[in-house]
Amino acid sequence: MKAEISRRGLLAAAGAGAGMLAVSGCTADAAPMPGELGGADLRRGHQLRDGRFPEPTGPVEDVPLLIAGGGVAGLATAWRLADAGFRDFRLIELEDQAGGNARGGRNAVSAYPLGAHYLPIPNREARALQHMLRQFGMIVGDRDGAPVYDPYQLCADLEERLFWRGEWQEGLYPAIGLSAADRAEREAFGAAMANFGKAVGADGKPAFAVPSAYSSRDPSFRALDRMSFAAWLDAKGWHSPLLRAYVRYCCRDDYGTEPDQVSAWAGIHYFAARRGWAANGDGDRELTWPEGNQRLVRLMAERVAPHLATGQSVFRAKVEGAKVLIDVFDHRAGLSRRIRAGTAVLAMPHFVAARVAPERVARGGESYAPWVVANVTVSRPPGGKGAPLAWDNVSTASESLGYVVATHQSSSAAAGPTVLTWxxxxxxxxxxxxxxxxxxxxxGSWQALVRDDLLQLHPELAGAIQRIDVWRWGHAMIRPVPGFMAGAPARMDEAVRPPLMLAHSDVGGLSLFEEAHHAGVSAAEAAMRHLGHPFETLA
Structure with a gap:
């Protein structure tokens, strides 16, 4: 996420050995324990996959603008329309709750995330996102020309700690036990990422930016997409096990994918693209809340609530003349209807859009990373030798990415029950x-795996685990495999071609909140331009 090796880096599996999770093998069920097994609505998703919808009945309804999909991109599309004074639109979401993989949950102890759990301070170029954060009270003013963020919504200290060599240390890269060669490679890697962070292409744009639409299209940088990140490291001669484990965590953290399957362009983007712009030295910090990024999607959804309809599947979209015919199935009513829109935005994953509108969207070899997220309710917080409990807690002895503490932002974080999101x-x-x-x-099998992973790290939690809720993401995020990111600029240009447009982080190829938000804003502005509604661009 930045050049310095002090953020979001973990030596996952470095010398882990016995600590590796037996994910793909047989796992005995845990003793009976409260909890639920959840995830995206498989029945509705498979109904779309199999095409099992009745044909529309009743009169055709005319709508100036329809958005299909209520994840981050669809909500951002709707938010931008409402922000620009365009009110004649409708937003349809398949699930009963909008938000996509930024959704969250709540129990008697705390709210907690089901997926994405933080937002890094945006870059200067992310104007639309900064505009929204001001509306939501996350940016509270300006100082010396830079935004001032609400300190209570910035991640509180201690932000991160790492379990390494039997004790906890602050930060997420080992501070002890590095050989001279390990240190040299760490410094060389950090210097290389810093140089990429400052590089500018022949088109005058930064080589790497967030949103990635602002990145240079210079072929000298885009050529990095031809090889994997692991191959790029090989070519540099960097083989330190500590550095390789650190890079592995970073790739799994943002992309859910191993370094040998991540494009070198995407791998470098993780470290070189973020240049958070904020007053008070807060540019390298994160915004976070007990429920994670559900805070952001909830606020967007509240702004457009009169236009939002959940529990409805768009199963067909086709351009007919200057209009778009859209067939929608209402899961509560059990009926299909047809809508004729002046323009429409498919704010859904690419593989879904290809089923809904095959004449507009072709499958492009994309693949998706599956994830498991568990929310573990404990009667007392974890401890451990060394650095105290942090917001983000990771271990070198596990295949998991560790856990975040839902109550970290509150004064009750140091004692009493809490929820650990694993x-x-x-x-x-x-x-x-x-x-x-x-x-x-x-x-029970998932609960046993989660429980054993936590107890190996925190034996003191024996008897304190009260509940484990498990959430499954089958298609959590698109995988930026080698060769995929090279097509991103063309996909972005094509996505906003009316009357049937696309808005999703899949378009750019990086599953990040900023990417989805920018895709939604771009689609909203293209739609307003097409329909003749005046606005001042933010994209």
């Missing part, structure tokens, strides 16, 4: 096999 990308398996495992494994 993350595991199923990156060591082929995505298809991982999705099959998600369907076949029982709640």
């Amino acid at each position: 993350y595991l990308p199923l990156s060591t398996m082929a995505p298809r096999d991982a999705r099959r495992l998600l369907l076949e494994r029982t709640l």
Whole structure:
């Protein structure tokens, strides 16, 4: 996420050995324990896959603008329309709750995330996102020309700690036990990422930016997409096990994918693209809340609530003349209807859009990373030798990505019950096999895996685990494999071609909140331009 090796880096599996999770093998069920097994609505998703919808009945309804999909991109599209004074639109979402993989949950102890759990301070170029954060009270003013962020919504200290060599240390890169060669490679890698962070292409744009639409299209940088990140490291001669484990965590953290399957362009983007712009030295910090990014999607959804309809599947979209015919199935009523829109935005994953509108969207070889997220309710917070409990807690002895503490932002974080949100990308398996495992494994089996992973790290939690809720993401995020990111600029240009447009982080190829938000804003502005509604651009 930035050049310095002090943020979001973990030595996952460095010398882990016995600490590796037996994800793909047989796992005995846990003793009966409260909890639920949840995830995206498989029945509705498979109904779309199989085409099992009745044909529309009744009169055709005319709508100036229809948005299909209520994840981050669809909500951002709707938010931008409403922000510009365009009110004559409708937003349709398949699930009963909008938000996509930024959704969250809540129990008697705390709210908690089900997926994405933080937003890094945006770059200067992310004008639309900054505009929204001001509306939501997250940017509270300006100082010396830079935004001032609400300190209570910035991640509180201690932000991160790492379990390394038997104790906890602050930060997420080992501070002890590095050989001279390890240190040299760490410094060389950091210097290389810093140089990429400052590089500018022949088109005058930064080589790497967030949103990635602002990145240079200079072929000298885009050529990095031809090889994997692991191959790029090989070519540099960097083989330190500590550096390789650190890079592995970063790739799994943002992309759910192993370094040998991540494009070198995408891998470097993780470290070189973020230049957070904020007063008070807060540019390298994160915004976070107990419920994670559900805070952001909830606020967007509240702004457009009169236009939002959930529990409805768009199963067909086709351009007819200057209009778009859209067929929608209402899961509560059990009926299909047809809508004729002046323009429409498919704010859904690419593989879904290709089923809904095959004449407009072609499959392009994209693949998706499956994840498991568990929310573990404990009667007392974890401890451990060394650095105290942090917001983000990771271990070198686990295949999981560790856990975040839901109550970290509150004064009750130091004592009493809390919820630990535990993350595991199923990156060591082929995505298809991982999705099959998600369907076949029982709640008790997942609970046993999560429990054993936490107890290995925190024996003091024995008897304190009260509940484990498990959430499965079969298609959590698109995988930026080698060769995929090279097509991103053309996909972005094509996505906003009316009357049937696309808005999703899949368009750019990086599953980040900023990418989805920018895609939605771009689609909204293209739609307003097409329909003749005046606005001042933010994209």
